[in-house]
Amino acid sequence: xxxxxxxxxxxxxxxxxxxxxxxxxxxxxxxxxxxxxxxxxxxxxxxxxxxxxxxxxxxxxxxxxxxxxxxxxxxxxxxxxxxxxxxxxxxxxxxxxxxxxxxxxxxxxxxxxxxxxxxxxxxxxxxxxxxxxxxxxxxxxxxxxxxxxxxxxxxxxxxxxxxxxxxxxxxxxxxxxxxxxxxxxxxxxxxxxxxxxxxxxxxxxxxxxxxxxxxxxxxxxxxxxxxxxxxxxxxxxxxxxxxxxxxxxxxxxxxxxxxxxxxxxxxxxxxxxxxxxxxxxxxxxxxxxxxxxxxxxxxxxxxxxxxxxxxxxxxxxxxxxxxxxxxxxxxxxxxxxxxxxxxxxxxxxxxxxxxxxxxxxxxxxxxxxxxxxxxxxxxxxxxxxxxxxxxxxxxxxxxxxxxxxxxxxxxxxxxxxxxxxxxxxxxxxxxxxxxxxxxxxxxxxxxxxxxxxxxxxxxxxxxxxxxxxxxxxxxxxxxxxxxxxxxxxxxxxxxxxxxxxxxxxxxxxxxxxxxxxxxxxxxxxxxxxxxxxxxxxxxxxxxxxxxxxxxxxxxxxxxxxxxxxx
RNA sequence: CGGGAUAUAGCGCAGUCUGGUAGCGCACUACACUGGGGGUGUAGUGGUCGCAGGUUCAAAUCCUGCUAUCCCGACCA
Numbered sequence: 001x002x003x004x005x006x007x008x009x010x011x012x013x014x015x016x017x018x019x020x021x022x023x024x025x026x027x028x029x030x031x032x033x034x035x036x037x038x039x040x041x042x043x044x045x046x047x048x049x050x051x052x053x054x055x056x057x058x059x060x061x062x063x064x065x066x067x068x069x070x071x072x073x074x075x076x077x078x079x080x081x082x083x084x085x086x087x088x089x090x091x092x093x094x095x096x097x098x099x100x101x102x103x104x105x106x107x108x109x110x111x112x113x114x115x116x117x118x119x120x121x122x123x124x125x126x127x128x129x130x131x132x133x134x135x136x137x138x139x140x141x142x143x144x145x146x147x148x149x150x151x152x153x154x155x156x157x158x159x160x161x162x163x164x165x166x167x168x169x170x171x172x173x174x175x176x177x178x179x180x181x182x183x184x185x186x187x188x189x190x191x192x193x194x195x196x197x198x199x200x201x202x203x204x205x206x207x208x209x210x211x212x213x214x215x216x217x218x219x220x221x222x223x224x225x226x227x228x229x230x231x232x233x234x235x236x237x238x239x240x241x242x243x244x245x246x247x248x249x250x251x252x253x254x255x256x257x258x259x260x261x262x263x264x265x266x267x268x269x270x271x272x273x274x275x276x277x278x279x280x281x282x283x284x285x286x287x288x289x290x291x292x293x294x295x296x297x298x299x300x301x302x303x304x305x306x307x308x309x310x311x312x313x314x315x316x317x318x319x320x321x322x323x324x325x326x327x328x329x330x331x332x333x334x335x336x337x338x339x340x341x342x343x344x345x346x347x348x349x350x351x352x353x354x355x356x357x358x359x360x361x362x363x364x365x366x367x368x369x370x371x372x373x374x375x376x377x378x379x380x381x382x383x384x385x386x387x388x389x390x391x392x393x394x395x396x397x398x399x400x401x402x403x404x405x406x407x408x409x410x411x412x413x414x415x416x417x418x419x420x421x422x423x424x425x426x427x428x429x430x431x432x433x434x435x436x437x438x439x440x441x442x443x444x445x446x447x448x449x450x451x452x453x454x455x456x457x458x459x460x461x462x463x464x465x466x467x468x469x470x471x472x473x474x475x476x477x478x479x480x481x482x483x484x485x486x487x488x489x490x491x492x493x494x495x496x497x498x499x500x501x502x503x504x505x506x507x508x509x510x511x512x513x514x515x516x517x518x519x520x521x522x523x524x525x526x527x528x529x530x531x532x533x534x535x536x537x538x539x540x541x542x543x544x545x546x547x548x549x550x551x552x553x554x555x556x557x558x559x560x561x562x563x564x565x566x
Numbered sequence: 567c568g569g570g571a572u573a574u575a576g577c578g579c580a581g582u583c584u585g586g587u588a589g590c591g592c593a594c595u596a597c598a599c600u601g602g603g604g605g606u607g608u609a610g611u612g613g614u615c616g617c618a619g620g621u622u623c624a625a626a627u628c629c630u631g632c633u634a635u636c637c638c639g640a641c642c643a
Contacts, residue, residue: 140642
């Protein structure tokens with residue numbers, strides 16, 4: 001491809017409304033252009049990358065035995081009413097009416113449509129299992145679209161749906177999809193992790209999220225250094241400690257702590273590490289007008305989802321009001337502690353492991369030091385109340401946990417019969433009896449992958465594409481091509497021969513100074529770059545540099561060709 | 567939906583307080599010079615100042631209403 005026949009519109013300045021690197025770089029490189037909030041046009045350069053992602057996904061899905069279909073983006077409301085989601089789905093569902101006043105929506109997902117397809121197309125167990133997939137535009141009317149195509153309203157997704165007559169068969173396909181997803185992200189050249197989702201709720205391996213690792217990711221994920229365990233931080237469980245609590249060595253003492261409320265303040269004021277301070281939070285109980293005390297180690301954070309699942313605690317979680325706290329303790333939040341409380345007390349597993357701890361004295365401006373469970377107050381019931389932190393033991397008992405940030409780009413889960421039952425999707429089994437099909441569902445955010453690949457691979461100069469995603473494989477930057485026949489001939493020769501060898505080559509044949517060319521090529525992230533100049537050609541050499549290499553190297557023209565094509 | 571901000575050329579911004587015929591940088595066009603990281607010069611193109619009303623001899627500027635966009639929060643696959 002000659003640049004003069006392509007379209008490259010790069011920006012030197014960063015558009016002001018782009019916050020994260022991938023968004024800024026996609027705009028600067030001229031990959032996308034915003035049309036309205038959450039809506040983007042894909043320009044030629046960006047589309048090339050997206051097609052690469054699509055093709056890899058498509059190949060791996062095909063290799064896994066899935067069948068590609070294409071369903072309408074606009075869907076009749078009728079089907080959504082049948083599944084019950086017309087009412088359930090909030091304003092995120094873009095609803096509309098046609099000229100006959102019939103209701104439709106722009107599909108945010110396709111369970112209803114595929115289930116309708118399956119119930120009319122499939123009639124025998126002999127046709128199962130089957131997995132359909134499509135690569136298609138979705139629309140979700142996000143409350144707050146942001147970060148460019150990372151969280152846009154219209155986006156492209158690969159969604160797949162499988163149909164089975166047994167849980168066993170579903171599990172088999174699920175495992176195949178898990179492997180296919182791993183293959184896809186490996187081929188894309190991305191650092192990723194499969195992470196357990198909904199662990200506990202449905203149990204077992206019923207749901208996994210696939211995350212691309214990047215510091216700017218919206219999710220925090222915990223993984224073990226010695227096993228495959230990996231989970232979303234908000235879902236990762238902590239376990240009761242197996243060690244014995246250290247023996248008490250200090251006396252319980254009341255100390256004045258005027259105006260010291262937060263753990264940070266108290267810990268600094270008394271010069272006691274936060275790990276030896278306990279924080280006590282009052283929340284609404286599950287019975288009306290009751291209050292429950294939750295006790296956590298000072299350096300830990302309450303996990304509101306875990307807490308709200310406890311039988312004694314109201315769901316959703318609701319913190320006690322100042323009046324309620326006053327009623328129970330005659331003091332205000334900031335001086336609360338578990339000593340002498342008459343309301344139910346639930347402590348986190350880690351909190352009861354602390355000896356000689358600091359806690360509020362339930363009296364304004366006073367704290368206890370040297371408090372010990374059992375000796376100074378009853379041992380409370382214990383539960384998993386907190387967010388897991390770096391260094392915690394892995395819940396599977398193997399290794400310790402590290403925490404990294406990730407961008408969710410894939411999700412596989414077992415749907416069961418939620419849709420097939422509501423929509424009466426059945427086939428006849430061996431005995432000629434109608435059975436409701438069991439379903440699985442597998443999504444990959446195509447457009448989000450493009451953005452997350454950039455989040456994971458860029459530097460100050462621009463994007464560094466993994467080779468499998470790059471819009472072009474090789475870029476040729478000829479110095480003064482318009483004036484030097486040597487340079488021009490070599491550039492064209494390189495372009496033609498590399499292209500003939502099956503590489504996507506971009507020849508910078510427009511008039512520009514070298515600095516301009518290099519800045520452009522670094523920005524758009526082409527993996528291999530060849531600079532050609534008269535000076536080097538006198539020695540028969542051109543200059544080759546890999547995008548992420550520190551230094552360039554001199555090579556003979558033929559050498560470069562064989563280097564890049566073998 | 568709550569809080570905050572912005573809207574002037576394709577992009578980044580000044581001008582608004584104090585009303586008087588639209589500015590700067592980048593990009594773009596033409597020509598010349600220019601071999602190592604967005605170079606220089608000369609000459610150009612491009613804007614009914616988000617929209618609608620009002621005040622005024624006169625509105626980008628003051629007033630009213632609306633719309634769009636962004637940020638923080640809540641919500642959410």
